[in-house]
Amino acid sequence: MAVELSRELEALEVPQPGLRPRLEIRGRISRSLVEEISRAKGEPEWMLRLRLRSLELFEKLPTPNWLVGVEELDLEELAHYARPDVEKAHRWEEVPEELKRVYERLGLPELERKVLAGLSIQLESEVVFLSFRRYLEDKGVLILDMEEAVRRYPDLVKRYFMRVFPPSDHKFAALHGALWSGGAFVYVPPGVAVEAPVEAFFLVSSELLSQFEHSIIVADRGSRIHFIEGCAAPLFRKYSFHDGMVEIYVGEGARVKFTTLQNWSRNIINFNNKRALVERGGSVEWAEVALGSKVTYTYPSVILRGEGASASIYNFTFAKGPTWKDSGAKALHLAPNTRSEVLSKSVSLMGGTSVYRGLVRVARGARGALASVSCGSLVLDERSSAHTYPRNEVEEPTATVTHEASVWRLSEDALFYLRSRGLRAAEARKLAVLGYAGDVLEAVAGLASGLLIEYYAVLRRVLDLELEEGGYG
Amino acid sequence: MGGLEVDGLTVSVEGRRVLRGVSLSVRGGEVAVLMGPNGSGKTSLALTIAGHPRYAVEEGRILIDGEDVTGLKPEERALRGLFLAFQSPPAFEGVRVRTLLREVAARRGAPSDEQALAAALGRVGLPAGVLDRELYRGFSGGEKKRLEVAQALLFRPRVAVLDEPDSGLDVEGVKIVAGLARELAGAGAAVLLITHSARTAELVAPDRVLVMLGGRIVAEGGLELVKAVEEGGYGVLAGGGRAE
Ligand SMILES: Nc1ncnc2c1ncn2[C@@H]1O[C@H](COP(=O)(O)OP(=O)(O)OP(=O)(O)O)[C@@H](O)[C@H]1O
Ligand SMILES: [Mg+2]
DSSP states (O other), X not given: OHHHHHHHHHHHSOOOOOOOEEEEEESSOOHHHHHHHHHHTTOOHHHHHHHHHHHHHHHHSOOOTTOOSOTTOOGGGSEEEEEESSOOBSSGGGSOHHHHHHHHHTTHHHHHHHTOSEEEEEETTEEEEEEEOHHHHHTTOEEEEXXXXXXXXXXXXXXXXXXXXXXXXXXXXXXHHHHOOOOEEEEEOTTOBXXXXXXXXXXXXXXXXXXXXXXXXXXXXXXEEEEEEEEEOOOOSSOEEXXXXXXXXXXXXXXXXXXXXXXXXXXXXXXXXXXXXXXXXXXXXXEEEEOOOSEEEEOOEEEEOSTTOEEEEEEEEEEESSOEEEEEEEEEEOSTTOEEEEEEEEEEETTOEEEXXXXXXXXXXXXXXXXXXXXXXXXXXTTOEEEEEEEEEEOOTTOEEEEEEEEEEOOHHHHHHHHHTTOOHHHHHHHHHHHHHHHHHHHHXXXXXXXXXXXXXXXXXXXXXXXXXXXXX | OOSEEEEEEEEEETTXXXXXXXXXEEOTTOEEEEEOOTTSSHHHHHHHHHTOTTEEEEEEEXXXXXXXXXXXXXXXXXXXXXXXXXXXXXXXXXXXXHHHHXXXXXXXTOOOSXXXXXXXXXXXXXXXXXXXSBTTTTOOHHHHHHHHHHHHHHHOOSEEEEESTTTTOOHHHHHHHHHHHHHHHHTTOEEEEEOSOHHHHHXXXXXXXXXXXXXXXXXXXXXXXXXXXXXXOGGGGTTOOOOO
16 A cells, blocks of 8 residues: 555656756846846847836835745745756657656646647746647637747737736735746637637746746637646755746636646745736636645735626645645725635645635725635644634725635544544545535536546545655554 | 453543443344443443544453454454444534445445435435535434434444434434344344433343443343333442342
8 A cells, every 4th residue: 555655646746857957047136137037038128127127126125024934945046047958849749758758747748639728838937838729829819938929919918017916016026027937928819719728837847946937818808718827846855936927817708717736846935926807797717726835825816897897716725744835815896796706725734834815805986896705724633723814805885795714623533433434544534625625626627517627637636645645654 | 252342441531531341242133222321431432442542441352243453443443343323423514424425335345326325314214415415514413313323224334332322312213213223233233322211222122231330330231220220310320230
């Protein structure tokens, strides 16, 4: 049993592609470092200016005093830009063997063939694989990596780049603005529905590296798209740093779903900045499964700007071992009849800590706005913990805001009950976890519509193995 | 010898002695009734038999079908045919009754199809809709007891310890549960039925009645013990050894 399990767990680990970078920029974060990155990327002047403005803000803004678990983070010792020594591929045949091995371990070629309308893969700081179905081009859908978008569609990119998530927001948003590299740019024209999901996968394959991808999704009037973001990294001796950003612009009546399946290795310090702006009658869904990483700070947010705009935010956070998982959701209601729903569940075990930080703000004039937040935490043992910090700021008297929070501890007695039925302790924990988080996992995977059945299967398997793994004795 | 044997069991929980040299045996096919005042140690005995990690065995042994299981994990005992119906089972958020029954039945080699599950619920007067409910969340007192007994039916134990499966049940429920305890024994199980009710004891027509006081078995006999307690209270047995 133990041997089989360790083999299975190994099979889930991401192998080292073993590629040396073609170019690496490390050292103190300064004007000259930012200029060097911009030059290496062959960027237009306006983007360099945006970077330098961000850098100034980074230098000015204070480090948030509530961050936990980032003591080892030393920005001075990281490579802030690393271009892998491979050409960008558009077909699997063009991918070098050592990378193909990694992709196959992650199941990407199969997903690309069976499920996806498009796939981009980023390694370290650059996109190294990009492929999408012909029909998307015919419909006028744009899927590019961000640097290409900056070069080829400057006016379009300028309209959106760090507009809903400005660098002034916080220190690490500013850092992101100064050092960003990679990410996807997606534009869906009015009325176009992209039926199959598009995925961007992010790989960090070396330690002491930072990854700052920037993705933008623009869904024009009445259009529809589902975007999936996956991430993974091999195990390192030291750590690496991720500070990505996603901006979503949902036009009138458009619908965007954004699903994150985060399975970073336990050496990644993960910051994520996610915000969506939703116009009249549009809807956005953020779904986030946070399985991995050493620490995570991520709060998918929505600004419901147009009347009748709506949002759903689903989070599943798995805090196993010495890890700090800080997640949450923010919903800003700026217009009448806007709706938001948050469903968040976490599981803490073997010393893990999970935190929910939420904000619901309803501005005066957002008549009839409806917001509901439900967040729950399951704590599997005495060493682990969960905290909830919800905040409601309601300025509109006709708004309805409901909030529900609960913490459930799997007591020794409850565990014993299941064991007395004949389940091993690990099986009992699995039953409790999958039961507890079943609704949010199903919501994330869109199981009702059978949407992400392949992803759901992988997720269940990872959870299964993670819960089977020793540590409890 | 088949069935359940408890031999000189002394047990502490949280540093406090709750059982003092308890011995008893129930053969396959028999129903033994265990009575005793609140706090006398009945549930402690049940939990110790099932292997609750908080109940530390200081002395004595527990045997299932002749095998010493004292050092075994709870799940290992269960897979040897032991089943405990809990006096107060815990609730589980999000875990459906169906999921638990399926997983456990599969593990114990019992039928786990929808029909078998629904049939077991039907036997205790629960509608099949209960399968979709979250395990013990919002269950009434009687519903909890019924679902515990339904599990005993479903999992076909060799040894069934039923800890007050009748308390809080309506008249009809008590009859059903007593009947099913007898039925389990009829199928070859050794049944240890813990109850406060003389009525239940009479309905089940026990092969033996045991009385516990202060962590000891102080009397062993037939239904006449139940009557004696009913009339004179447990006081009449205090200080007394075995009634036989
Ligand atoms: N985990 C525990 N921690 C502390 N004391 C305990 C624990 N379990 C049992 N006890 C004590 O041991 C004694 C026996 O309890 P037990 O539950 O076995 O009684 P019982 O005979 O089942 O009573 P009842 O008829 O009320 O169900 C009681 O005084 C109880 O408070
Ligand atoms: Mg009791």
